[in-house]
Amino acid sequence: MSQYLQEVSEKVRKNNPGEPEFYQAVEEVLHSLAPLFNKEPKYQKHKIVERLVEPERQIIFRVAWIDDKGEVQVNRGFRVQYNSAIGPYKGGIRFHPSVYSGIIKFLGFEQILKNSLSGLAIGGAKGGANFDPKGKSDNEIMRFCQAFMTELYRHLGPTIDVPAGDIGVGAREIGYMYGQYKRLTHAHEGVLTGKGLLWGGSLARKEATGYGSVYFADEMLKSRNQGLEGKICTVSGSGNVAIYTIEKLYQLGATPVTVSDSSGMIYHKSGIKLDVLKQVKEKEQARISRYAELCPDAVFTPVSAYPKGRNAVWSVPCQAAFPSATQNELNLEDATELLKNGCICVSEGANMPSTADAVNAFLAAKISYAPAKCSNAGGVSTSLLEMSQNAVMMQWSFDEVDAKLKGIMSGIFDGASRTAKEFGEPHNLVLGGNIAGFRKVADAMIDLGVY
Structure with missing residues (x-):
């Protein structure tokens, strides 16, 4: 990081005491922006970063x-x-x-x-x-x-x-x-999204974040002449994101074998039964251990059995992992275990689920790694599609929304991948995504003047 960006980072810490998650998010972006600032000094001239972090x-x-x-x-x-x-x-x-x-x-x-x-x-x-x-x-x-x-x-x-x-x-x-x-x-009026279908909601909205994460993973693997078909996948969480990640994984020929909640995790070697998971979490709103009661061949591991600071989901061998629960749920030890067990793809469905050390391990290994700001964008993208439908007082079919979502996720991958290649790090979608996203906002801020 340049001296200028380091000074911005230190100012963020000084002005926002006791907010480690915020520091982590800002510093990841600032590290990525260093090559852009070396190439295009206009952003420093216009104090875009100082304005963006406030x-x-x-x-x-x-x-x-x-x-x-x-x-x-x-x-x-x-x-x-x-x-x-x-x-x-x-x-x-x-x-x-x-x-x-x-x-x-x-x-x-x-x-x-x-x-x-x-x-x-x-x-x-x-x-x-x-x-x-x-x-x-x-x-x-x-x-x-x-x-x-x-x-x-x-x-x-x-x-x-x-x-x-x-x-x-x-x-x-x-x-x-x-x-x-x-x-x-x-x-x-369309002032909230995620509304009920009877009063302005969009089909495919609750599925969108999970579906989007899987679409992005498939794009990453296709760029390396692979795909999700036949892959064993681990998924954390058991809310909407995890459930519909699992649904789309099955549709693309993969086998998801884990889910979790704050009480523990399920490992089902033959594949998570989606109908049972939906019954437990959407209908009964029960703890995940209930899944093991309904599927005796599944194994429940309580959180008390985990080594401190670890998530047992990431110790299960897989080719692709989908952290879909919460921030900083996957640490360096988890990342090391995933890589040791042959994981070649990580697509984040939750917001910032990997610690900075875990991200660095994935980048160093040059696996297909999707940061949340890329792979987690399906939900907000479909929210805007809901806003579009509200504006014209129409409702599109599930397939129409899903097709638009797939196109948006493909576009996000293309933009992040193209930018990563531009700056000489073709496997680094953290850098590519941060610079591509920043440029658009920063150029708009320059156009709008100081406000």
């Missing part, structure tokens, strides 16, 4: 709501509107106890470049609250979502900021928030 707007607010016992509960809500140079703010809302400003800023910063790479006209944002939906009744979740939207609605609009779902925010939560938005604004 959100255009940060909103922090109190969310007071009443539980089923009639007691007042208080949470903290966030919306970071990071960058709108190429379009309205776009990024999900996360409800989870771990949410704090650093998590939201890291996700929002990643979203800028991810959205740019998609080729679509959307800026970057993220939001959420330190609210845990687990164990709450539908009425409690409804009251929380209504209280959350009562503050947030004034900052939203179909050409201003269009949130979507994320961890802890699915169709139910989007419905409650959209209902409150309609109540407050008297407007039925």
